[in-house]
Amino acid sequence: MLSTDLRDNILVVRVEEKRIDASKAPAFKDEMTRCIDSGQNQIVLDLSYVDFVDSSGLGALVSCLKRLGPRGSLAVAGATGAVSRLFTLTRMDRVFVLHPNVDAAVEQLSA
Amino acid sequence: MLSTDLRDNILVVRVEEKRIDASKAPAFKDEMTRCIDSGQNQIVLDLSYVDFVDSSGLGALVSCLKRLGPRGSLAVAGATGAVSRLFTLTRMDRVFVLHPNVDAAVEQLSA
Amino acid sequence: MVSSISLSIDSDLDKVSLLARAVRALCEDLLGPDDQDAVELSLVEAINNVIKHGYHGERGKDVQVAVGLQADQVVIEVIDHAPPMPAQVLDKAPEDTFAFDEADLADIPEGGMGLALIRMNMDEVEYHSGDSENRLRMVKRIAPRSQ
Amino acid sequence: MVSSISLSIDSDLDKVSLLARAVRALCEDLLGPDDQDAVELSLVEAINNVIKHGYHGERGKDVQVAVGLQADQVVIEVIDHAPPMPAQVLDKAPEDTFAFDEADLADIPEGGMGLALIRMNMDEVEYHSGDSENRLRMVKRIAPRSQ
């Protein structure tokens, strides 16, 4: 469900599913954990294809952040509509920096 | 569910519902019958707002045609998508002349 | 992969469009617009028949629709608990229904078109009636993407 | 006018998105996109809870959703036959759930957000559990057109 791309030493992870819900969150978390455990510290998660995230999906994201630890960073790019509103509503926009798109996220992280 | 407009002595009847189905066909038939019984002979039925007709709706149309009798005419305008396919599939396009829009129908009837 | 969901209304013609809308939305990713139209029309005709003929227009009876979404086909089953439909009505060749003489006003059908439309719009149509329920099974095959 | 339709799946997380899609389509004419999102999220959270906590992930149990479309509100009821949810869990103030310290990684919640989201997204939330079933009733009011 994820495709990855290395840009300026930043791992861009694109979610290729429309929904990150309770049925998909475990697989999402597993695949993300594999990326993190392979040593990547700076990750941009591209949610532009995703149109729905529920609390299981959001929880999986938080769990990835914890796995990454304080030295790593997990930025979110391309969240719109219901997905972006979920971040605001749960105040997770204070936890994950939201970028309009991958380019903007990569630019800011590599600055 | 109908709005009417007299143009060049032709009665243009516009259906203001999205669906002419079994729940709406009786009311449709009643209102049409009232138009016909008021003495109108040439009628253009504007279906441009309608996106679904079932066999009850189509049957109501046929019943109006029969009420109008052989001297009257009932043309259909603006049928698209599923509605226009229903006319073709049931060969009712041989019974009701289909026009792309009201103007074309009025023009041909008044010619 | 088989996904299935079931929907029900009580036998009220005003509610048929809700079923139609929900089922159409469920088929959206699998079928093109023409096939969605075909499924919607067949579903509506089948449910109207159950309400009008099976339950004789009586309200408060249940009408159920099971939707199975498979990789190669969409299966729609309409389930009711009314007296079954007479066996021969489904056997009539659908083409005959529309082989009327358009020049003869009296020959043009005002009714009796529903079952013919179902058979013309779906790839398979089967009717089973058991002890406690009737089940009209309608299948729409999914055209391969490459065509 | 009250229109109601009921939908059901068995307790399989893979099928929840079907319910979500069908219910969303049913609300389309009555609610704006943000309110449709709110209803969809609340519905999904409620059903996930039934499957995960009520049925402990066991498949083959039934989960039902009744949708009532009224002139001034949309009523969504999630009905199950699992052991009821503990009374106090719905009483927790939803704001508390998200009053975490974002500077403290350990304080950021990984779960326990579903009920809070439901209460923040719907106008009324009530839970009734009777002899044979539990019923979570969620209401979304329809904003008058003129506003």
Ligand SMILES: Nc1ncnc2c1ncn2[C@@H]1O[C@H](COP(=O)(O)OP(=O)(O)O)[C@@H](O)[C@H]1O
């Ligand atoms: N569910 C049903 N239960 C009982 N009889 C049915 C049912 N469906 C169809 N029939 C019978 O078959 C006939 C043809 O049905 P149909 O082709 O749908 O046209 P219509 O409903 O307009 O009569 C009906 O008039 C009715 O006698």
Ligand SMILES: Nc1ncnc2c1ncn2[C@@H]1O[C@H](COP(=O)(O)OP(=O)(O)O)[C@@H](O)[C@H]1O
């Ligand atoms: N339908 C239910 N049946 C039993 N317990 C429930 C139900 N819904 C919620 N709960 C309880 O309430 C808690 C909080 O639920 P929720 O806020 O949705 O978060 P989460 O599901 O992530 O734990 C659950 O962990 C569970 O203990």
